[in-house]
Amino acid sequence: MGSNAHTRWWADGPVGVIVLDNPPMNVLSDDNRRGIRAALDEFREGGARAVVLTGAGERAFCGGADLKEEEELTTETVGRFLQRGDETFRALREYERPVVAAVNGWAMGGGLVLALWCDVRVGSTRAKLGAVGVKVGLMASNVQLSRLLFEGPARDLLLTGRTVEAEEAHRLGLLSAVVPPDALMDEALGWAREIAAGPPETVAALKRAINTALDPVVADASR
Amino acid sequence: MTPEKSPDVRMVAAAAITVAVVTGACAGADFESVIDADVRIAAGGATFSPAGVRDPVGCARRLTRLLGEARAKEIMLGGRTVSAADALRLGLVTRVVPAPEIGEAVSALEAGLRALPPLALRAVRDAVHATRDLTPREALALEHEHFRRLIATRDHKAAVAAFFGGREPTFTGQ
Numbered sequence: 510m511g512s513n514a515h516t517r518w519w520a521d522g523p524v525g526v527i528v529l530d531n532p533p534m535n536v537l538s539d540d541n542r543r544g545i546r547a548a549l550d551e552f553r554e555g556g557a558r559a560v561v562l563t564g565a566g567e568r569a570f571c572g573g574a575d576l577k578e579e580e581e582l583t584t585e586t587v588g589r590f591l592q593r594g595d596e597t598f599r600a601l602r603e604y605e606r607p608v609v610a611a612v613n614g615w616a617m618g619g620g621l622v623l624a625l626w627c628d629v630r631v632g633s634t635r636a637k638l639g640a641v642g643v644k645v646g647l648m649a650s651n652v653q654l655s656r657l658l659f660e661g662p663a664r665d666l667l668l669t670g671r672t673v674e675a676e677e678a679h680r681l682g683l684l685s686a687v688v689p690p691d692a693l694m695d696e697a698l699g700w701a702r703e704i705a706a707g708p709p710e711t712v713a714a715l716k717r718a719i720n721t722a723l724d725p726v727v728a729d730a731s732r
Numbered sequence: 733m734t735p736e737k738s739p740d741v742r743m744v745a746a747a748a749i750t751v752a753v754v755t756g757a758c759a760g761a762d763f764e765s766v767i768d769a770d771v772r773i774a775a776g777g778a779t780f781s782p783a784g785v786r787d788p789v790g791c792a793r794r795l796t797r798l799l800g801e802a803r804a805k806e807i808m809l810g811g812r813t814v815s816a817a818d819a820l821r822l823g824l825v826t827r828v829v830p831a832p833e834i835g836e837a838v839s840a841l842e843a844g845l846r847a848l849p850p851l852a853l854r855a856v857r858d859a860v861h862a863t864r865d866l867t868p869r870e871a872l873a874l875e876h877e878h879f880r881r882l883i884a885t886r887d888h889k890a891a892v893a894a895f896f897g898g899r900e901p902t903f904t905g906q
Contacts, residue, residue, distance in 0.1 A: 579883070580892045587883055591876050645895070646849035646888035646903070648856050648878055652871040655863040658823075661798035665771050665826035667856050668749055669844055681823075724867050 511551060516544025518551070523559065523705040524698060525552035530565035534572030537619050541571075542597040549604050558705030558712075560604065561697045562627060563611035567635055567690055570610070573618025576645070594619060598626045602720065605713045607704045611697035612636040612684065618649050625653035625683075628716060629700055632684040633693040636675040644670040656723055657683065738762055740778070743769060744838060746845040748854045753838050755831060760784030767794050770857060772824065773841065775831040780814040780824060782807060797864060799823045849887035850905040 510519040515531040515538045527548045529535045545562070552560055564570040574594070582590055601608050601623070610616075610627035617639040624630055624638070642649035654663040662681055666673060678684040688696045704712060740756025743765060752769035759781040766772060766780075785791050788808070795804035803822045807814060819825045829837045845853070855878045863871045882888055886906040894901035 576892050576895055580889075582883060584880070584884065587880050588876075591879060595872065643848055643852045643856050645891040646852040646885055647882050648852060648859060648875060651856060651859045651875050652863055652868060655860050655871075656868075659798055659800045660860060660864070661772070661823045662826050664857075664860055667860055668770060668853060669841070670848065671844070680821075725865060 511544075511547060513540045513544050513547075514538075515540035516548070517565075518544065518548035520552065520555055520557060521698065522702070523557060524701040525549075525555075525557040525560040526698075527560065527562045528565050529563070529571055532566060533568055534615065535564040535566070535569045535620070536572045536575045537594075537623065538575065539593065542593055545597050546600045549600050553605065557606060558709055559606050559701040560608045561611055561694075561701050562601070562608055562623070563694070563697065564613050567614055567633075569615040569620070570612045570636070571617075571620030571623050572615055573620040573622075573641070573649070594622075598622060601626045605716070606709070607701075607712060607716055609697050609701045609704070611693050612638070613690065613693055615639070617641045618645075622650045622653055625650060625657060629704075630684050631686040631688070631693065631696050631700060632675045632678060633690040634675050634687060635690055636678060636684060636687070638666075638673040638678050638683060639670065640666045641670045643667065741766060744842060746842040747848065747850055748857060749845050751838065751841060751845075753834065754778040754780070754825070755834055757781075761786065764791060767791065767798060767824075771826065771841070773827040773829070773834075773837060774816045774819060774825045775834045776816050776828060777831055778816040778819070778825075778828075780807075780819050781812075783811075795824075847900075847903075849885070849891065849901075849903040851885055851887060852882055855882060 517530055518527045527545060529541050531538050607628040610624040610630040612624055612630055612632040614635050615637050616624040618641050621638055621640055640650045640654060651667055654667055675687045679687045686696055741758050741762040742753045744751040744753055750769040752766040752772045754766060755775040755778060757779050758766055763782055764785050782791055792804060792808045795807055799822055816828045820828045859874055859878055862874060887903045891901045
């Protein structure tokens, strides 16, 4: 159990819960990036079998990078900015146990990347997904969407930056379930508990296998 | 047999993006052009069939990339004509609208694409195309390379300024 200015986390039985709390849009701050990594380290120590990641409130799961922070980036600092984001995304992707995203509202830009690097996503009827990078002249979530969705739907979402409502996200397979807002946490905890009940080493091996199943076959095993 | 180009299949070039618009029967050479487009939308009465394509193997490869193995096989090996509703389910098109509304839907899509910053739009198109042949690490490195270049563009700065100014941005492709 722990917290920082924008993140809270605790263990609920075998399930670790992480809440991003940076109102009103849960824009991704350095506190969130650090908080996610600290929480995962703590859950690993404590032997959690699955994790739920969500946003506080009903408006947003995560609004993505802070445009003010992005505006101030220079050629020198942009590399460090990308690296900080990557460390956090990779921590979720490479965490030994599955991570369930409870998408309670907007997941846009870097917030969508965060949701897409989780292993299972469930959403409330208020969930809205947006690959909005292109709208501000940038790109984000190309790699994740192209892997999760195949190129056809991925191109539509990435090239238009349009908003995908919960129902369409469910049809596309980006959300595994859609429930009313007040049932979302129970739904997410239900998925996580079910995963937590499985044989841990098998579950971990499955996650690793699926993570790499689409990779091109290359000689370099260190990737 | 290669069916002639049908008026039921149109290619709309919007900025750097090709949108395929299918309003009736789409087969053969039309089917091949449609799966080569960047975005596909259809009217409710549209149908899709790979019958008569010139390069079935190329089509199978392309469809597998677009839709995944199971769905590609359903279309290429199933030999059935795919309805608009099934095309939406399979991901072969991403939007289906009633026939009388298709003109409006295409104009809106076209206007939306033209309003986006062109450099980012082209970069996204190219990066999605390249991603499948790369390891995740290489793909992320490519995305970061684009990101570093794009964040220094006038269009990105214009988008951020417009966001904070509460107005619509204008992009110049610089």
